[in-house]
Amino acid sequence: MSxxxxxxxxxxxxxxxxxxxxAAAQDSIYVPLLTYRTGPFAGSxxxxxxxxxxxxxxxxxxxxxxxxxxIAIEECETGYDTKKGVECYESIxxxxxxxxxxxxxxxxxxxxxxxxxxxxxxLSMAYGLSPSADGNIFPWIFNPPVTYWDGASVFIKHAAExxxxxxxxxxxxxxxxxxxxxxxxxxxxxxxxxxxxLGFELKLYPVTAQDMQNQGSLWLSIRRDRPDWLYLQGxxxxxxxxxxxxxxxxxxxxxxxxxxxxxGDDDARGGGAEAKGYKSLDFHAVGADFGVxxxxxxxxxDKGLSKFPKEKLGENLYNRGVYNSMLIAEAVRTAQxxxxxxxxxxxxxxxxxxALNITEARLKxxxxxxxAAPVKVSCEDHNGHHKVFVAEWDGTKxxxxxxxxxxxxxxxxxxxxxxxxxxxxxxxxxxxxSESCAKQS
Amino acid sequence: MFYREAGQFKTSYAADMAVFPLRQxxxxxxxxxxxxxxxxxxxxxFLLQAVLIPFxxxxxxxxxxxxxxxxxxxxxLGTGAFMGVGAYACYKLTxxxxxxxxxxxxxxxxxxxxxxxxxxxxxSLRIKGFYLAVATLAAQFFLQWCFNRVPWLYNYNVxxxxxxxxxxxxxxxxxxxxxxxQTRYLVVLTLVILLTWVASNLVHGRIGRMWMAxxxxxxxxxxxxxKLLQSKLLAFAVSSYYCGVAGAMMVFFxxxxxxYNVFDINQSFIVLFMIIIGGLGSLIGSFFGAALIFMLxxxxxxxxPAILDPFGLSIGSDTIEHLxxxxxxxxxxxxxxxxxHGLARLWxxxxxxLRVWPFPY
Numbered sequence: 001m002s003x004x005x006x007x008x009x010x011x012x013x014x015x016x017x018x019x020x021x022x023a024a025a026q027d028s029i030y031v032p033l034l035t036y037r038t039g040p041f042a043g044s045x046x047x048x049x050x051x052x053x054x055x056x057x058x059x060x061x062x063x064x065x066x067x068x069x070x071i072a073i074e075e076c077e078t079g080y081d082t083k084k085g086v087e088c089y090e091s092i093x094x095x096x097x098x099x100x101x102x103x104x105x106x107x108x109x110x111x112x113x114x115x116x117x118x119x120x121x122x123l124s125m126a127y128g129l130s131p132s133a134d135g136n137i138f139p140w141i142f143n144p145p146v147t148y149w150d151g152a153s154v155f156i157k158h159a160a161e162x163x164x165x166x167x168x169x170x171x172x173x174x175x176x177x178x179x180x181x182x183x184x185x186x187x188x189x190x191x192x193x194x195x196x197x198l199g200f201e202l203k204l205y206p207v208t209a210q211d212m213q214n215q216g217s218l219w220l221s222i223r224r225d226r227p228d229w230l231y232l233q234g235x236x237x238x239x240x241x242x243x244x245x246x247x248x249x250x251x252x253x254x255x256x257x258x259x260x261x262x263x264g265d266d267d268a269r270g271g272g273a274e275a276k277g278y279k280s281l282d283f284h285a286v287g288a289d290f291g292v293x294x295x296x297x298x299x300x301x302d303k304g305l306s307k308f309p310k311e312k313l314g315e316n317l318y319n320r321g322v323y324n325s326m327l328i329a330e331a332v333r334t335a336q337x338x339x340x341x342x343x344x345x346x347x348x349x350x351x352x353x354x355a356l357n358i359t360e361a362r363l364k365x366x367x368x369x370x371x372a373a374p375v376k377v378s379c380e381d382h383n384g385h386h387k388v389f390v391a392e393w394d395g396t397k398x399x400x401x402x403x404x405x406x407x408x409x410x411x412x413x414x415x416x417x418x419x420x421x422x423x424x425x426x427x428x429x430x431x432x433x434s435e436s437c438a439k440q441s
Numbered sequence: 442m443f444y445r446e447a448g449q450f451k452t453s454y455a456a457d458m459a460v461f462p463l464r465q466x467x468x469x470x471x472x473x474x475x476x477x478x479x480x481x482x483x484x485x486x487f488l489l490q491a492v493l494i495p496f497x498x499x500x501x502x503x504x505x506x507x508x509x510x511x512x513x514x515x516x517x518l519g520t521g522a523f524m525g526v527g528a529y530a531c532y533k534l535t536x537x538x539x540x541x542x543x544x545x546x547x548x549x550x551x552x553x554x555x556x557x558x559x560x561x562x563x564x565s566l567r568i569k570g571f572y573l574a575v576a577t578l579a580a581q582f583f584l585q586w587c588f589n590r591v592p593w594l595y596n597y598n599v600x601x602x603x604x605x606x607x608x609x610x611x612x613x614x615x616x617x618x619x620x621x622x623q624t625r626y627l628v629v630l631t632l633v634i635l636l637t638w639v640a641s642n643l644v645h646g647r648i649g650r651m652w653m654a655x656x657x658x659x660x661x662x663x664x665x666x667x668k669l670l671q672s673k674l675l676a677f678a679v680s681s682y683y684c685g686v687a688g689a690m691m692v693f694f695x696x697x698x699x700x701y702n703v704f705d706i707n708q709s710f711i712v713l714f715m716i717i718i719g720g721l722g723s724l725i726g727s728f729f730g731a732a733l734i735f736m737l738x739x740x741x742x743x744x745x746p747a748i749l750d751p752f753g754l755s756i757g758s759d760t761i762e763h764l765x766x767x768x769x770x771x772x773x774x775x776x777x778x779x780x781x782h783g784l785a786r787l788w789x790x791x792x793x794x795l796r797v798w799p800f801p802y
């Protein structure tokens with residue numbers, strides 16, 4: 001009796017399952033996008049989702065897809081919730097996806113072990129697990145152009161430059177305000193290692209998810225500790241709150257630097273006029289004065305195919321979505337070149353990602369000159385540890401405030417390899433890399 | 442017409458007291474179990490991994506909470522945390538002793554959860570209702586804090602998350618990325634059936650009657666000779682055991698890994714909603730509730746676009762998400778108006794009607 005519902009449920013589910021079997025069309029490339037337009041993180045999620053969607057849509061409208069093959073774009077709503085993200089993944093994995101973008105560090109961590117088994121490459125662009133940059137241990141995971149550890153090292157470099165050299169950091173206090181979750185804790189190991197090397201003192205200020213908008217007590221301890229620099233690794237509602245609190249506490253805004261995910265226009269806007277000077281790392285430009293954004297406007301937005309408000313085109317997180325989709329498209333294009341196939345599958349795109357080499361010339365062709373730095377990925381290095389710049393909020397919009405800064409790769413890379421080895425050891429039975437290294441012909 | 446007990450005579454006390462006195466019920470149950478096992482070999486990956494496995498796990502957690510809240514009348518908001526204790530205990534055990542059969546560790550990890558449950562159940566002798574709910578809420582926050590801040594629990598992983606290593610049963614991987622959803626489903630199904638059977642025997646026996654006596658009036662129960670402290674703590678222990686096993690299965694057979702915030706207060710509320718909608722004090726209600734709260738949104742996500750597409754209405758994934766919430770909310774209100782005692786009561790009424798059909802009197 002207790003099991004009657006089980007039967008009904010099972011029968012119903014069988015029917016449902018049968019009716020939604022994917023139309024495995026061979027004449028298109030299926031690119032699922034895991035996005036979140038609902039829930040507490042929707043404010044950050046919507047511009048990214050629109051940016052990713054609009055770029056791919058623009059390729060379909062302007063060029064008829066990639067290499068003449070249309071892209072089948074499908075969004076799956078995760079709400080930034082790991083449970084729903086895994087459900088999304090299960091629902092798309094049978095449809096022969098070219099690449100998966102989880103767009104949440106939590107979901108990425110769940111999917112990392114599955115990628116190799118299901119033969120679906122995963123692109124976690126500048127988020128996810130930093131050690132997954134080691135291609136020898138994580139052949140299916142890619143996180144270009146930079147890891148959180150690179151970001152933190154660039155922040156240290158920037159601080160050192162302003163202080164007058166790396167040796168001047170000795171005895172300084174550097175604070176890390178971070179979301180108390182895997183995402184927020186990511187930069188800690190690197191900052192701890194650097195603190196030991198350079199002799200500065202690291203102070204941690206964790207913010208739990210339920211206290212994102214209630215940081216009063218945290219800022220009391222920041223006032224007491226008087227750190228010289230602050231690094232903000234936050235997401236969603238936590239960022240504008242931190243900026244607002246920093247203004248209230250009278251913290252010098254030009255000494256507070258956010259990771260790229262703390263660089264939304266709305267994050268800085270939260271602090272009002274006094275937030276001027278707040279900085280954030282970035283790996284792509286802001287603004288609509290690029291060929292690619294103009295093309296999106298012409299082919300997608302003006303035709304009413306986008307959900308994004310026209311006047312907000314070129315905002316930071318929207319451009320990040322565009323950048324993410326550019327990586328997808330270029331990986332697919334590279335895969336087509338390597339394999340000679342038109343409709344590429346996940347295994348081909350994995351090769352394409354490993355051979356990814358977006359040069360300055362290619363960026364120009366894409367209408368992205370000055371929009372981003374060149375990106376190169378190799379079989380060993382699935383990240384590239386590319387250059388990052390510091391952007392500064394001028395009160396109304398983000399301005400580029402530094403040159404492209406090279407991360408401290410010699411400090412980051414050994415930690416990445418050690419972290420990856422540690423991960424594989426803790427997961428007994430972690431498969432050895434059997435995928436051959438693909439080179440661009 | 443078909444569902445009628447005429448001609449079925451009970452000739453022994455045992456037959457009279459059977460959980461399923463009607464032959465039709467027994468046949469139905471056997472058929473359901475057979476179908477449930479058959480699905481493992483015919484269902485798609487999505488159906489098994491994203492629909493049925495989580496459904497069974499939530500049903501088990503709901504049974505756990507139902508034993509406490511539905512049978513013993515003790516309201517708890519700590520279900521999520523107790524599930525977490527099971528998951529983290531199982532992770533620690535299996536990484537410390539990888540040689541031991543994993544299914545053993547799943548069942549043992551529930552014991553840790555039971556121990557913690559008893560500890561946080563201690564106030565239940567003195568406080569009831571909302572006050573007890575607040576006490577268990579403390580368990581929820583404290584334990585969740587531990588999952589995040591005690592790095593020993595997740596073996597000092599950089600990511601702060603626990604993940605499922607490869608484990609085999611009879612040489613076949615059942616846990617870890619290489620395990621197929623089929624084998625996972627078979628393990629989960631077998632464990633859930635086994636534990637449901639145990640729970641059914643518990644609630645139909647002396648212990649269950651003790652709990653129900655306490656639920657209905659604890660002073661009267663005490664006067665009848667039921668020891669309140671022991672019975673209430675036993676309810677907490679058994680309930681937390683079930684939740685702990687469900688939590689361990691959730692991480693290892695469903696997610697494949699978890700962070701501390703998987704076991705947050707929302708998890709507790711979801712399970713509580715399941716037993717309220719399904720029916721308090723009913724095992725089958727736990728299954729109904731889990732089905733309605735967990736499977737309905739998934740079904741809606743699939744059905745809605747299928748219905749709307751032919752009309753040329755293509756709706757975005759976010760709109761579907763909003764519609765899911767709206768429809769689910771409306772259905773919950775509808776069911777609670779139609780039958781405040783939950784789906785289990787509706788099921789009972791339906792069966793009663795069926796017995797006299799087609800000639801109701």
